[in-house]
Amino acid sequence: MIAPLHTIVDSRLRAAAEKALQGERLAAADGLALYECEDNSLLSSLATCSRRQINGDKVFYNRNFHIEPTNICVNHCVFCSYRRRPGEAGSWEYSIDDIRDICRTYVEQPVTEVHIVGGVHPARDIYFYASLLQAVKQLLPQASIKAFTAVEIDYMAQQAGWTYEKSLSLLKEHGLEAMPGGGAEIFDETVRRQLCPDKTGADAWLRIHETAHRLGIRSNATMLFGHIEEPAHRISHLLRLRELQDKTGGFDAFIPLKYKSQHNRLGVPGEVSTEEVLRNFAVCRLMLDNIPHLKAYWPMLGKDVMQRALSFGADDIDGTIGDSTKIYSMAGAAEQHPSLTVKELENYVTAAGYRAVERNTFYEPVKR
Ligand code: V47
Ligand code: SF4
Secondary structure (H helix, E strand, C coil): CCCCHHHCCCHHHHHHHHHHHCCCCCCHHHHHHHHHCCCHHHHHHHHHHHHHHHHCCEEEEECEEEECCECECCCCCCCCCCCECCCCCCCCECCHHHHHHHHHCCCCCCCCEEEECCCCCCCCCHHHHHHHHHHHHHHCCCCEEEECCHHHHHHHHHHHCCCHHHHHHHHHHCCEEEECCCCCCCCCHHHHHHHCCCCCCHHHHHHHHHHHHHCCCEEEEEEEECCCCCHHHHHHHHHHHHHHHHHHCCEEEEEEEECCCCCCCCCCCCCCCHHHHHHHHHHHHHHCCCCCEEECCHHHHCHHHHHHHHHHCCCEEEECCCCCCCCCHHHCCCCCCCCCCHHHHHHHHHHCCCEEEEECCCCCECCC
16 A cells, blocks of 8 residues: 655655656656665555566466586676685586586476576686586476576687677577576676676676577576665666667566675675665666566575565565575575475465466466
8 A cells, every 4th residue: 555645755756656656667866766765665565566567466486406517717706705716625616427416316306497607617618518508408308497697608708709699509509598697796887897897897798688688598687786886876787777678578587686795805894784675676676667577586685585575576586496506605695505395485475465376487387
């Protein structure tokens, strides 16, 4: 239930709320007014109206697991708690046989998606990753493969001397069906230079996703928030994604990733509050009117905040995970061994007043 709009004193906020309720596209100034709003119940109501128009009472989840082929990486992102140098304690680099062994443990399970993301290994080329895809597909033919951030693709293409189109086409031929949204961080160049000076830039990140969409590879997008960025940087990030989505329609989901502060060199003390995380969910839902799904990624948020995010526009809670990812636990997330059963995922959804729907990678309902 939304309070009468004339009771909103701030005229910029009132204008933004009116536009949101009428389903009008929000401008940058509207987004900034929403970020300044301290009334989270208003933001919750606006985001809920919007999510109901897009997704009704559905909240999606899937049966998935992650493969993180290596944490050795040529880049030096200062927020990263995961990267190691070759041979350093705590580093790993799985061979294709190691990856086959991981997949064999899921052969009897009804997983529908394998999520593959890792560091940018200096000595692995596109043919290695093509063989990796083929090996996964051979053992788990019923599962879709969502693999490689634009940062990993960029390195594969550069090393091969190929275009993004040729690189993505080869990966698609070997089983790549969708791409995860990582590596986007914050597109603003001044912030990006401080966070991840040697990583794929914003223009290339967007070009790679645009190329993937053209080739029929659907993808997600992320935004790393809660570090050194200002609200204006978040808004310009969202607007660049919205602009690309207008052009291609190829993004399925957007995932706001809260910066986790432990064991990295960024040196930002503490993390943003839960209220700020929820406010950000609502603003993302309202600004990104053309990306259908907003994901509350529970291994990073924690299960309670994931559930609260359902009242701030989120309609996707990712999946079962099966304790298969280390990116967030290494950065200090409360979930040190993230794993949920289908029953548990469904209970979080129904307790929040929504209807749980098992989906495949492409948000089609799974019938069992
Ligand atoms: O790009 C790294 C983030 C991302 C930290 O598409 C950190 O469904 C917070 O791609 N604090 C990779 N975040 C993860 C990723 C992803 C995750 C969940 C779902 C999907 C999807 C994709 O992890 C990186 C970076 O933004 N990250 N370190 C940190 N300290
Ligand atoms: Fe490498 Fe990714 Fe860590 Fe950056 S965030 S250092 S690209 S593993």
